[in-house]
Amino acid sequence: MRTTRRTFLQGSVAATVATALSPVAAHAQDKTAASRRIPSTGEMIPAVGLGTWITFNVGNDPLLRDECAAVMGAFFDAGGRMIDSSPMYGSSQPVIGYGLQKFGRPEALFSAEKVWTSSGANGPRQIEQSSAFWGVPRFDLIQVHNLVAWEEHLRTLLEMKRAGSVRYVGLTTSEGRRHDLLERIMRNEPIDFVQFSYNVVDREAERRLLPLAAERGLGVIVNRPFRQGELTRRLAGKRLPGWAADLGVASWAQFILKFILSHPAVTVAIPATTRVDHVRENLAAATGPMPDPAMRERMAAYVQDL
Amino acid sequence: MSEWWSYRPEDFLLFSPRVYWRMFELHNAAVWPLQLLTLAAGVVMIVLVARGQHDHERAEQPWGAYGRWIAIVLAVIWAFVGWSFLWSRYATINWAAAYVAPAFALEALLLLVAAVLADGLTFDRRGRVAWAGYLLLVFALAGQPLLAPLQGRTWASSEIFGIAPDPTAIGTLGLLLLARGRLLPWLVPIPLLWCLLSGMALRTMGAPEAVASFATVVLVLAALFAPFRDRRDASA
Ligand SMILES: NC(=O)c1ccc[n+]([C@@H]2O[C@H](COP(=O)([O-])OP(=O)(O)OC[C@H]3O[C@@H](n4cnc5c(N)ncnc54)[C@H](OP(=O)(O)O)[C@@H]3O)[C@@H](O)[C@H]2O)c1
Numbered sequence: 224m225r226t227t228r229r230t231f232l233q234g235s236v237a238a239t240v241a242t243a244l245s246p247v248a249a250h251a252q253d254k255t256a257a258s259r260r261i262p263s264t265g266e267m268i269p270a271v272g273l274g275t276w277i278t279f280n281v282g283n284d285p286l287l288r289d290e291c292a293a294v295m296g297a298f299f300d301a302g303g304r305m306i307d308s309s310p311m312y313g314s315s316q317p318v319i320g321y322g323l324q325k326f327g328r329p330e331a332l333f334s335a336e337k338v339w340t341s342s343g344a345n346g347p348r349q350i351e352q353s354s355a356f357w358g359v360p361r362f363d364l365i366q367v368h369n370l371v372a373w374e375e376h377l378r379t380l381l382e383m384k385r386a387g388s389v390r391y392v393g394l395t396t397s398e399g400r401r402h403d404l405l406e407r408i409m410r411n412e413p414i415d416f417v418q419f420s421y422n423v424v425d426r427e428a429e430r431r432l433l434p435l436a437a438e439r440g441l442g443v444i445v446n447r448p449f450r451q452g453e454l455t456r457r458l459a460g461k462r463l464p465g466w467a468a469d470l471g472v473a474s475w476a477q478f479i480l481k482f483i484l485s486h487p488a489v490t491v492a493i494p495a496t497t498r499v500d501h502v503r504e505n506l507a508a509a510t511g512p513m514p515d516p517a518m519r520e521r522m523a524a525y526v527q528d529l
Numbered sequence: 530m531s532e533w534w535s536y537r538p539e540d541f542l543l544f545s546p547r548v549y550w551r552m553f554e555l556h557n558a559a560v561w562p563l564q565l566l567t568l569a570a571g572v573v574m575i576v577l578v579a580r581g582q583h584d585h586e587r588a589e590q591p592w593g594a595y596g597r598w599i600a601i602v603l604a605v606i607w608a609f610v611g612w613s614f615l616w617s618r619y620a621t622i623n624w625a626a627a628y629v630a631p632a633f634a635l636e637a638l639l640l641l642v643a644a645v646l647a648d649g650l651t652f653d654r655r656g657r658v659a660w661a662g663y664l665l666l667v668f669a670l671a672g673q674p675l676l677a678p679l680q681g682r683t684w685a686s687s688e689i690f691g692i693a694p695d696p697t698a699i700g701t702l703g704l705l706l707l708a709r710g711r712l713l714p715w716l717v718p719i720p721l722l723w724c725l726l727s728g729m730a731l732r733t734m735g736a737p738e739a740v741a742s743f744a745t746v747v748l749v750l751a752a753l754f755a756p757f758r759d760r761r762d763a764s765a
Contacts, residue, residue, distance in 0.1 A: 276543075277542075277543060277544060277545055278545070280543050280544045280548065280622050281544075281548050281622070282544075282548065282552065282618070282621035282622040283555075283618075283621055284548065284551055284552070284555060286551075287547075287548060287551065311543075312543065313543045313544060313621070313622045313623060313624060314621050314622055451539075497545075
């Protein structure tokens, strides 16, 4: 079922009413808070995924490969599904493949890949190579990485979707790059997902991209939730506000993720990590109370003032 | 790619420092005890160059044989580092290394040509430029391996001349500062560019080792182009 704008708005109105009653959404709704609806199909997906840029690029290092596999194991154990990668990420793809093989290719996996080559003609070959690295017959989602040769790749991806060799199609950008072009594509192309950067300090997406995604019924994947770790490192020495406990937040990482996930247009945030304790902590941020709009402003202001 | 100006060096760094330094540890373990051989070759090169200069002054030895030997050994080393380190190992975490590996093969080829040509490469330069050469050579052989323990990493992750690209490039530049010959202008750019690239990557990682790479570039450029170049010795 494709979520229409009307059903989406009904959902968000209900959420707004619920959150208006208390600064923190009631715990009774928490089970669904952990998962989000993919607008184009209604399929549910856990709201915290796993990124693999840098963290999974460990080459043939056997120790580090096992560490990555352990992160994947903890991710699946905690109910995670979406793993995001790209041919640009060095050895991350074969490292994911190694982890998947180790865990017997978990059913839960939602594979999010990218196509990243300046030539549209090379796209299909690259996608084939990527699926060989992962050891999966087809990907759930393929995105055009950084909008590189996007028109040609999108044509290929939509054709693949028609043929049933990929389930969802999307495009990515990051750090605020080329939002104008992304916006134009979001308005005009029949895509399922967009991926861009959004967090408590980089809020540009709130102005146009997030409302547009909601209006068009597009899934939103948020990359760089921690600014590639810069944000978590910067906040590491600072005290969490006392009221963070009301949100069920035990760390800055969870504070940031709650902020991101509480935007109604966000579907999945994909923090990357090399650590099992961090992956658990990140997934736990999708559960428990979510801040309402007023609380979100308070969170942003608090970080701003630090 | 459009909006290229919005990219920072960090955006091109695909791996973490931990993965980078562990790569040397794994590589050292994989090729051990080849390090002993490459270090010994380096020491022999210093001795040969020093003796060659001495003999040359006394016109005792036809100099070409030493020069040829050094060029051939360097060629083997560049081919080996390009294949075993850049192509087979580094490229697994940095796809750009696969594009740099052929440059190492080209340097090996140029060194072979230098070995064959009569006046391809003669290691008989003296004066200040030559001292800069010795300095780089000694640093590549004995200084660079110390950087790992000095930075709190294990000895096992040390970068060794003839095994890892940075000391290989620095040592080669040292030898080239000690040399004259028709092929010199062709032999300097690849190791120099490597030092620049590697320095940029190290700097982006926040590694103080970057200083060694950048200092080498500055020293070599200064030695080759600065007014203090000792022309009398160069044409001796
Ligand atoms: N254009 C694009 O398509 C694009 C661009 C950028 C990113 N992405 C995707 O988005 C993903 C996420 O972005 P990112 O990797 O750039 O950065 P990120 O997820 O914002 O930050 C990753 C860093 O955060 C740290 N971290 C993770 N969980 C933590 C926790 N609970 N507490 C403290 N620190 C924590 C990690 O360190 P530890 O290892 O110590 O946990 C890691 O260094 C990428 O991996 C990639 O899949 C896509």
